[in-house]
Amino acid sequence: MNTESLMTISNQSLCVAFIFLLVAIVPVALSVTTKNKRTKRLGMSLTIAALLLQLTYFALRWLAIGHAPVSxxxxxxxxxxxxxxxxxxxxxxxxxxxxxxxxxxxxxxxxxxxxxxxTRDASPxxxxxxxxxxxxxxxxxxxxxxxxxxxxxxxxxxxxxxxxxETQTVHTRSLEFVMYCLVVLIGFISSSMFFSFTSEEKLIQFENREQEVENAAYIMPALIVNQDAVLVDSGQSIGVIEISNMLDAKKSNTILWAFLIGTALYLIIRMLTRKKIIQLLKPLTKKxxxxxxxxxxxxxxxxxxxxxxxxxxxxxxxxxxxxxxxxxxxxxxxxxxxxxxxxxxxxxxxxxxxxxxxxxxxxxxxxxxxxxxxxxxxxxxxxxxxxxxx
Incomplete structure (x- = not known):
């Protein structure tokens, strides 16, 4: 089996494992709240199968690239x-x-x-x-x-x-903040994947801290750019907020989008459920x-x-x-x-x-x-x- 085939099977194994885990959350949660043995067996079976598929991904990728896939x-x-x-x-x-x-x-x-x-590419x-x-x-x-x-x-x-x-204490507010941070991380993942599939990469040119011309490839819409940044193709100025060339505008732009989308997702959850996230999760820990x-x-x-x-x-x-x-x-x-x-x-x-x-x-x-x-x-x-x- 050639390298390309190994990589294809490896990636497919990981994708199927991801789906198995998403599905497994439901029966595992039901087994926690109801102590139903059938849902427990189903949830654990899906979880174990997902782990085996993940290990298959790891082994095949290692075999394909010739070194441990952790680089x-x-x-x-x-x-x-x-x-x-x-x-x-x-x-x-x-x-x-x-x-x-x-x-x-x-x-x-x-x-x-x-x-x-x-990037999923395996480079030397x-x-x-x-x-x-x-x-x-x-x-x-x-x-x-x-x-x-x-x-x-x-x-x-x-x-x-x-x-x-149900009370407002330092502990409950802090724990809700932890939940908010996790939602922001989910927002970052979701926004990154969404823009990678729906947006075209934009190449932006600017002067870096050494006053040398540098290009940065933006996948997400450019809200934050370095001073005097322009599009490479047209030479037009771009961005909403300009920051010092001493800072990394592309990473700042990514962090801003993660914050915006994560916060929006958190507020949507709060508005739809009219509860804090810790209130939604509390029933899962009653037993x-x-x-x-x-x-x-x-x-x-x-x-x-x-x-x-x-x-x-x-x-x-x-x-x-x-x-x-x-x-x-x-x-x-x-x-x-x-x-x-x-x-x-x-x-x-x-x-x-x-x-x-x-x-x-x-x-x-x-x-x-x-x-x-x-x-x-x-x-x-x-x-x-x-x-x-x-």
Whole structure:
């Protein structure tokens, strides 16, 4: 079987898995609220089948391109989503809490959907990436991040179960803000896919910070551009807001569209249901044992933290030494990996020595997930550094 055929089957496997997971949400949710064994079997069967298809995608893509498919944003985020689903199924076997699977499926879909925004092309590895330590480092980071993300899911479940979502408190407002952020992310994914299918790419020319002429390809309508930006084809000025050439206007434009569409989607949900999102999700946690959720959050960090220590620090340092001749260089990605590691170290210290449990554990799990997302997404895309190629 040739490379093209392997890539085609690989991509098709991932698409079918995505559909299976979307469908699985319904029977899994029904099994949580009704304890119906048939819907539970159907939901779990679809979820397991989706995982097997995802692993098929990963194996075939690896075989087709000749190296582990974790070298760009699409591949990394897809693998991250796969490992999140696998971790949820593993924890289900240990704790038999199907509600964890229910909340993990949407997070996995969002992560993989975000990855789908970026190019799916498999390009040859640059010299710095041509090392087996790349695969070891990135796969370990993705797996540990997925396990730590389970703590995020169970933290949200714990808060939904224990909080009175009908009242206005710091906890309920903060949790609703977390839901809003997730909706904004969904808005970004939806808008990116919509414009990629319906809009033609526009090439915009401007002077960058070095006062050199540079071109930027816009898929989304250009609301934010750099100063004196013009269309390459016609030379006409474009954009609504002009910003300094010291800033990346294209990325700012993308963030603005994500905010606008995500906020619109959030407001539509609120207007149609006349409820906050946490009020809509609260019924799914009525039969949840909050103590078990707190325990799963803690156990997920206990397992994920040492794996992150290996993948995010030790293996990363070995790879950095082989690729760039130094173990540590204060690259933005390295700094934020250290910040994330220190945060989870503090998490475990406060849990074991200070007795931080319940809501404190839940919120630290949510904040930790925020650091992971910031490190894996924002640092890669916005902050210039050695990891910007990802």
């Amino acid at each position: 760009n944003m699409y591949e990394f985020m897809t693998f991250f989503g796969i490992m999140l689903l696998a971790s949820a199924l593993l924890l289900y076997q240990l704790y038999k809490q199907i509600v964890v699977v229910l909340f993990s499926i949407p997070f996995s879909l969002i992560i993989m959907g975000f990855g789908g925004v970026f 590895l640059i010299p710095a990436l041509q090392s087996n330590w790349l695969s070891i480092h990135v796969i370990t980071v993705a797996f540990s991040s997925a396990i730590l993300s389970i703590a995020f899911a169970t933290g949200i479940i714990y808060l939904l179960r224990t909080l009175d979502v 949840v044992n909050s103590t078990v959720m707190d325990e799963i959050s803690y156990r997920a960090v206990v397992v994920g933290f040492p794996l992150f220590s290996l993948g995010g620090l030790l293996f990363a340092m070995i790879w950095a030494h082989l690729a760039w001749g130094r173990f540590w260089g204060w690259d933005p990605k390295e700094v934020w990996a250290l910040v994330t590691w220190l945060f989870y170290a503090a998490f475990l210290h406060l849990r074991t020595s200070q007795g931080w449990e319940g809501k404190r554990t839940a919120w630290m799990s949510i904040i930790g997930f925020g650091l992971i997302v910031f490190n894996q997404v924002f640092v890669n895309l916005v902050i210039a550094g050695l990891h910007s190629y990802a």
